[in-house]
Amino acid sequence: DAGVIQSPRHEVTEMGQEVTLRCKPISGHDYLFWYRQTMMRGLELLIYFNNNVPIDDSGMPEDRFSAKMPNASFSTLKIQPSEPRDSAVYFCASSLVASGRLEQFFGPGTRLTVL
Amino acid sequence: DAKTTQPPSMDCAEGRAANLPCNHSTISGNEYVYWYRQIHSQGPQYIIHGLKNNETNEMASLIITEDRKSSTLILPHATLRDTAVYYCISTPNSGYALNFGKGTSLLVTP
Numbered sequence: 288d289a290g291v292i293q294s295p296r297h298e299v300t301e302m303g304q305e306v307t308l309r310c311k312p313i314s315g316h317d318y319l320f321w322y323r324q325t326m327m328r329g330l331e332l333l334i335y336f337n338n339n340v341p342i343d344d345s346g347m348p349e350d351r352f353s354a355k356m357p358n359a360s361f362s363t364l365k366i367q368p369s370e371p372r373d374s375a376v377y378f379c380a381s382s383l384v385a386s387g388r389l390e391q392f393f394g395p396g397t398r399l400t401v402l
Numbered sequence: 403d404a405k406t407t408q409p410p411s412m413d414c415a416e417g418r419a420a421n422l423p424c425n426h427s428t429i430s431g432n433e434y435v436y437w438y439r440q441i442h443s444q445g446p447q448y449i450i451h452g453l454k455n456n457e458t459n460e461m462a463s464l465i466i467t468e469d470r471k472s473s474t475l476i477l478p479h480a481t482l483r484d485t486a487v488y489y490c491i492s493t494p495n496s497g498y499a500l501n502f503g504k505g506t507s508l509l510v511t512p
Contacts, residue, residue, distance in 0.1 A: 291445075318498065320499075329502060329503065329504060329505075330440075330446070330489075330502040332499050332500065332501075335498060335499065342498070343498075343499065378445050378446070380445070380446075384498070389434070389436075389451065390436075390448035390451070391446075391448065391500065392448070393445030393446050393447070394445055395444065395445055396444075396445055
């Protein structure tokens with residue numbers, strides 16, 4: 288398996304622009320997680336899905352952030368409008384909780400810079 | 403979830419055992435202890451987890467005290483590639499949400 292795939296790997300945009308980050312989880316996994324990492328706040332959970340349904344979005348910072356999972360093999364995290372404080376590395380992770388194995392497998396991350 | 407406490411940084415000589423401590427004095431009976439690590443510029447990587455008993459896998463060993471208030475991750479023969487930030491996390495069996503905290507930055511030196 289190719290592991291969790293994220294795109295783009297790097298994104299540079301200007302304040303006010305819409306940004307869409309993409310994630311392909313490991314095939315067959317039933318949970319998908321979005322995290323954000325900054326120097327100040329460390330690694331934070333933003334939202335997670337179970338079988339494509341959002342379960343907990345309490346970590347989403349504000350209404351400018353939205354996440355969707357239209358099918359089991361694809362998820363997006365959208366920021367509209369983007370702000371400089373959104374600059375961070377965004378990680379997607381997936382796991383197969385139904386198997387009893389609880390570890391999360393992380394993608395390589397998307398480094399977002401908002402100017 | 404129980405809060406964990408780790409030293410911010412540690413050094414270890416290459417080839418020696420690296421013993422990374424973690425305190426989780428408020429851990430509840432249904433919470434597991436997980437260890438992940440993050441090598442620079444990469445996503446976190448699962449290492450090992452346990453509930454009560456000591457655990458060992460191809461990467462590391464996990465020693466949990468009898469009262470479950472602390473644990474130690476052991477890398478038996480550290481290599482330069484083990485230089486990373488190591489996170490100790492306690493979470494219920496669901497394992498759904500991981501609170502990573504600050505972790506321990508381990509530097510393995512030649």
